[in-house]
Amino acid sequence: MSDYVSSVSAALRQRYADQPEYLQSVLTWLEMITPALQDSDVYERLDLLTRMVEPDRMLSFTVPWVDDKGFAHTCHGYRVQFNSAIGPYKGGLRFHPSVNPSVVKFLGFEQTYKNALTGLPIGGAAGGADFDPRGKSNREIMRFCQSFMTALYRHIGADTDIPAGDIGVGAREIGYLFGEYKRLTGRSESSALTGKGLTYGGSKIRQEAAGFGTVYFTARMLEHQGETMEGKRLAVSGFGNMSWGVCRKSAELGGKVVTLSGPDGYVYDPDGVTTQEKFDFMLQMRASGADKVEAYADRFGVEFYAGKKPWEVPVDIVIPCATQNELDVEDAVRIVANNVRYYVEGSNMPATSDALNLLRLSPRVLTAGSKASGTGGVVVSALEMVQNSLRYSWTRREVEERLKKIMGDIYDASAAAAEEYGLGYDLIAGNDIAAFKKISQAMIAQGL
Incomplete structure (x- = not known):
């Protein structure tokens, strides 16, 4: 098994030498889960590691928008749909000048394993654009969000891929994105995005x-x-x-x-x-x-x-x-x-x-x-989806109680996995192993 891990690591180093954030994330993960790979040779027979560190698909697109002076600008947008073994893709959108394919893939990879730990049926994704909301007017941000959604809307939906907020994407941006999604699709599909305002399907304590x-x-x-x-x-x-x-x-x-x-x-x-x-x-x-x-x-x-x-x-x-x-x-x-x-x-x-x-x-x-x-945000995002499907809004106390319980469950799973594999109190390796076990079992059950 060590030869298999070494070959996957070598392939990643060669292929993603120009994507440092993504490479760092997956190589660290491989190191953490190695103790769990001794359980079975099925991982190597099905080449599971390669399938787990490569996204299902990577979307890239241009996002043209017009500023308040009438000048056109073109930004680059991305969405990586990383893994849907345990549920529809889900992950944030980041609007920041630093956004590039490496950053988006690193975020999507991390999100996949965060989401698996929640115990909720959601896969992993991430996206964004190299657009900087700082110093922009509300109208400029609205026009950018509308253009961004024009490129993205075909690839998302409540049972497909559910974006949320991240750096540079707060309630304002989610509102503009959701409004354009409704116009383009003709559907008031509440769970198509999370992080929405409380007046149109958002969850209490989402910001916190x-x-x-x-x-x-x-x-x-x-x-x-x-x-x-x-x-x-x-x-x-x-x-x-x-x-x-x-x-x-x-x-x-x-x-x-x-x-x-x-x-x-x-x-x-x-x-x-x-x-x-x-x-x-x-x-x-x-x-x-x-x-x-x-x-x-x-x-x-x-x-x-x-x-x-x-x-x-x-x-x-x-x-x-x-x-x-x-x-x-x-x-x-x-x-x-x-x-x-x-x-x-x-x-x-x-x-x-x-x-x-x-x-x-x-x-x-x-x-x-x-x-x-760091999974609290996605926990409440997923709880927002549950509330949307129920057509019911939980109280602040109810949401926070659920958040607290799920965070406790995540701690317990991480500590138990570390102990099971003789890693003492290594919660970082423990959480990686716990998430790996859940996703790999789902992938094996679903076949190639």
């Missing part, structure tokens, strides 16, 4: 879900160690939906987030992001489109560290919430040196491979990967 889910997962890790969130200090990156949710739920459970970050640097707030005023200001910063965190320091009189990352601050828990590869080996060394006890990933693949291995192998740091801890 990713951060809330990450904190619920972290709380289970603490519980395993006989601890609680009470009194814990957290270092968090970003100031978007994920960070906002982490701040709010941590404060509710007695902890406090003391850092936020942006492309310009990070802020250190020793009193913690714990008040409604601070939560509301995070929303204002995001809505401004400036993408700078220094405004928080100006507003609340705290320190701002230009061009630096928050991982130098001594805390109990580190939760990266911004973007991929935001944490490198130097950051990981600093985290270990600061005696950080818990490293929990909120965003997709926030650490480089070397940084992640350093943290995983440190006896001081307990780690959890985003395929498990």
